[in-house]
Amino acid sequence: MNTNPLLKGTLQTIILKLLESKDRMYGYEITQKVKEVSEGGIMLTEGALYPALHKLEADGFLETTVEIVDGRARKYYRLTEHGGKEVTSKLKEAQAFIDQLQNLLNLKPAIK
Amino acid sequence: MKLTEQEGELLKQYLSKILKYRETYDELYDHVVTALSHKTTITSFEQSVYDIITDDFGGYDNLMKLEKASKKMAIKDTIKGFLIYFTGYFKFPKLLYTVAGIVMVYYFTLHFQLTLWTVQAICPAMICFPQLYYFVTLIKEFAFLQKRDKKGYVFKPAFKLNVIAAIGTLPVWIFLPFTYWLPPIYLSFWHSPHPVFVTSFLMTSVLYALSLMKLYRDIAISRTHIILAVDKF
Numbered sequence: 394m395n396t397n398p399l400l401k402g403t404l405q406t407i408i409l410k411l412l413e414s415k416d417r418m419y420g421y422e423i424t425q426k427v428k429e430v431s432e433g434g435i436m437l438t439e440g441a442l443y444p445a446l447h448k449l450e451a452d453g454f455l456e457t458t459v460e461i462v463d464g465r466a467r468k469y470y471r472l473t474e475h476g477g478k479e480v481t482s483k484l485k486e487a488q489a490f491i492d493q494l495q496n497l498l499n500l501k502p503a504i505k
Numbered sequence: 506m507k508l509t510e511q512e513g514e515l516l517k518q519y520l521s522k523i524l525k526y527r528e529t530y531d532e533l534y535d536h537v538v539t540a541l542s543h544k545t546t547i548t549s550f551e552q553s554v555y556d557i558i559t560d561d562f563g564g565y566d567n568l569m570k571l572e573k574a575s576k577k578m579a580i581k582d583t584i585k586g587f588l589i590y591f592t593g594y595f596k597f598p599k600l601l602y603t604v605a606g607i608v609m610v611y612y613f614t615l616h617f618q619l620t621l622w623t624v625q626a627i628c629p630a631m632i633c634f635p636q637l638y639y640f641v642t643l644i645k646e647f648a649f650l651q652k653r654d655k656k657g658y659v660f661k662p663a664f665k666l667n668v669i670a671a672i673g674t675l676p677v678w679i680f681l682p683f684t685y686w687l688p689p690i691y692l693s694f695w696h697s698p699h700p701v702f703v704t705s706f707l708m709t710s711v712l713y714a715l716s717l718m719k720l721y722r723d724i725a726i727s728r729t730h731i732i733l734a735v736d737k738f
Contacts, residue, residue, distance in 0.1 A: 420532060421539040424561065436560075443532065444574045451582040459531070465538060466531040 400435065404445045406483040409454065409472065413480045417458070417471040420446065446470055454479050506544045506553060513538075516554060523565065527661040528579060529572040536561065579664035583720065587672055590716035603712070610707050614700040624698045631710035632676045635717050639673030642666070642721055665724050672717055676710070 411426055412418060418426070423446075424437045449455045454476030458469050472480070508516070516537060524530040540557045541550075548556070562568055594603045619627075646666065 419535065419539075421536045425543075443529075443571055444578070447575045447578040451578045451585070462535070463538075465535050467535045468532050 400437075401441065403487055404437070404441060405449060406480075406487045408442075408445060408449060408470075409476060409480045409483055412455070412470060412472045413477065417469040419467050419469050423470075449476070506541050506550075508538065508541060508550075512550045515550070519554070520568075521661075523568050524572055525661065526572060526576065527663045528665075529575050530661050533562075533568065533571075576664050580668050583665045583668040584672075586723065587668075587716055587720050590719045591712060594712045594715070603708070606711070607704060607708055611700055611704040614698075614703045619698065619703065621698075624703060628703075628706060628710075631707060631714070632680050634710070634714050635673040635675075636677050638714065638717060638721075639670050642669065663724065665720075669717065669721055669724070672720070676713065 407427060408423060411423055415426075420442060424442060427435050427437050446455065450457060450470070453473060455470045456473050458471070459466050460469060461467070517534065520530060520534050520537070524533060537554060537557050540561065541553055544553055558564060558568065562571065593599055643666075
């Protein structure tokens with residue numbers, strides 16, 4: 394189970410990417426989708442998800458609608474037009490970081 | 506795991522004690538109930554709730570931290586929204602209406618000499634209007650809470666409504682000190698109100714009030730959406 398700090402930097406990218414693949418999602422659904430796609434390898438814990446969602450909403454990347462499901466209010470998140478553009482930029486940024494990281498990790502140790 | 510009515514009430518009470526605001530309460534209550542409904546292992550209700558709060562949020566203390574962080578974000582978002590509405594009146598196409606308003610008010614104050622009494626009545630009224638508007642929204646909110654509370658839906662104060670209160674009170678706090686600390690300037694303004702000052706003051710007040718009303722309308726729309734849905738339920 395992966396809940397390490399490495400995830401923090403990419404959490405917004407993960408959320409935006411998930412919402413790009415589906416019209417709208419609610420908080421719990423996002424945690425379950427991440428768990429499902431990563432086959433339980435990545436768990437969004439310690440309340441990191443909601444602050445990230447609220448930050449993306451405040452930045453105008455996400456918009457919300459509230460619906461009543463079984464008598465309780467459920468907040469759905471969806472990408473705004475601005476958020477749609479941000480997905481591409483964030484993905485490029487993440488890919489570039491992964492590539493650089495891979496280069497660094499692939500450095501061969503000096504032979505002594 | 507399906508919640509019984511009693512368990513549902515217990516959970517509402519428990520989360521109500523921790524979470525003070527509607528935005529976080531609604532979202533986290535839905536999260537916990539949905540997580541409970543997906544639980545397949547049979548443990549006690551209390552243990553299951555404890556497990557969800559620990560696994561998904563890192564424990565009781567983190568729920569409060571989460572609410573604090575969300576509040577900060579909502580305040581920032583609401584102020585930003587207000588400023589967008591306000592500055593929107595100085596951008597095309599609304600700028601045309603603003604300019605037309607300025608010209609009309611200026612023409613009116615210049616050609617129809619306002620009596621001192623009229624100026625003294627209009628200006629404080631404009632200062633107090635945003636706050637009065639907030640009080641009306643508060644009464645509406647209270648009536649709404651009273652009516653809907655019976656349906657078992659827990660309504661809590663919203664972060665955004667608190668920001669509206671602060672924005673509504675701001676003009677009073679800005680102009681109130683003038684009454685006590687700067688009487689000569691204050692009085693000279695009232696005794697010989699120049700049309701430019703009156704126009705600037707009135708237009709700023711009107712645009713401020715309009716921006717506040719728009720901001721409240723945004724919150725009211727989402728609230729109306731909940732009312733209709735709860736009524737259907």
